[in-house]
Amino acid sequence: MGLALGLCLVSGASAVLMVSVPEPGSDAGSSEETSASGPMGDGVPDEGSDRRAAPENDPVAESSTGANTPSPSPSPTEEELPVLLRSVVEEVDTADGDLKVVEGEGEVMGEGPLTTFAVEIEEGLPGEDEDFSDAVEEILGDPRSWGEDGDRSFQKVDGDDADIRVLLAAPDTVDRLCAPLRTNGYVSCANGNRAIINQNRWVSGVDHFDDDLETYRIYLINHEVGHTLGHGHVNCPGDGEPAPVMQQQTLGLQGCEANGWVHP
Template identity: 75%
Template sequence: MGLALGLCLVSGASAVLMVSAPEPPAGSGDPVETSASGPVGDGVPDSSDDRRTQQSAESTTSPAPGEGSGEKPPVLLRSVEEEVDSADGELSVVEGESEVMGEGPLTTFAVEVEEGLPGETEDFAAAVEKILGDPRSWRADDERSVQRVDDEDADVRVLLAAPDTVDRLCAPLNTNGYVSCANGNRAIINQNRWVSGVPHFEGDLRTYRIYLINHEVGHTLGRGHVDCPGEGELAPVMQQQTLSLQGCERNGWVHPENDSEN
């Protein structure tokens, strides 16, 4: 099984599962709307160019609060690092389990990180756990309960990887080194989007990170893309906000009307 949902703090970060990223099949297609059984992503702004070389000049990310002061930034703003093109190609499951969060049928998730990425694996795992365990995420309204595990048979896996590895894992979907995707039960997160966001979020990296996890995990749960419902309204989490807000306001939550427990 593949992806992972998450919310809490992680006590350890040693690798449990190692697997080489597969080579892409011959011929990669353009992004298309698919079911959760095949790769699905946010498309590519310009399918003729590899976007990773343009993002560093466009990035609007500001230093995380507390950075440089000795104070640890909030969980959702940790490990703001430089962009990369590639890493080691080996994927490691981050050790650690959370309590069961929410009510309803249990969905387990694991967190995987590619070896050799900048930043701390514990930071990514803690952020995923915090997002997916929030009542505003996919566990809302007692639809399901969620629990982070470090079992290779987790129902969902959330994976952080360098652009080159994302391109391989998402093939035949064309991610062009820029966007993230979901493939089967894996939510595959592009490291450069995680650390830099996108320009039209105007430096709001916290909201973009929440959106990125909830959107790709939504695909693993069978949700497809939707459009902005109207000018000035909150963007639905399954809107392709990485590409455009379409006149909506940026939003990362599935159920933004719910109260947070945190």
């Protein structure tokens, strides 16, 4: 995606690592990676706040309706849009609470040891399930993602034994699945082998990405999947540099340039 978006719970034989979470704007500490094995996310919004809605975009100026005003160009259909820009729908607070796996098995993408992933969607969310699933597959299959140089290959599956599960959910459900990490209806997280994506961030991004929703979506998937692969947070290496994908870019860029790829 500092917050290591980790915590230590012990229940029976299971253990979850917990790492303290800085407030937005605080010194994130060393740029070294931290271990990542439990709830990991993009930090916690200000205590007591609930930042479910993304900051509003600049309002679009109303045009006059005079006779000489040209007609607006028709909007492209969903099929004409790039995969990473489809299903830009309204934000929600809640959905049905039930999760469903997007069916279908994809091709093996890349070289190296195979990592399988399943895509899960909370029922009742607006948008098309296939749009999110196709976007995840396109991102993880890109050589700039986690599989470069033959480190690993990826394949989408729909079974219960997938190595990673990438999940899109409403803020209330994200808060529940990410607990005890406080996501406050705003940020995403990873918990165990689940990369849990906040639907509001997926459809609206964040203001400091300057309306570049495609880059933000790439970052969001690669960052949370990175946690499931054991990567912790890092800081911006220097002004004007591409932000490392494990930097908490949802909270700020620290002088770096927005970037979604592991190997840009």
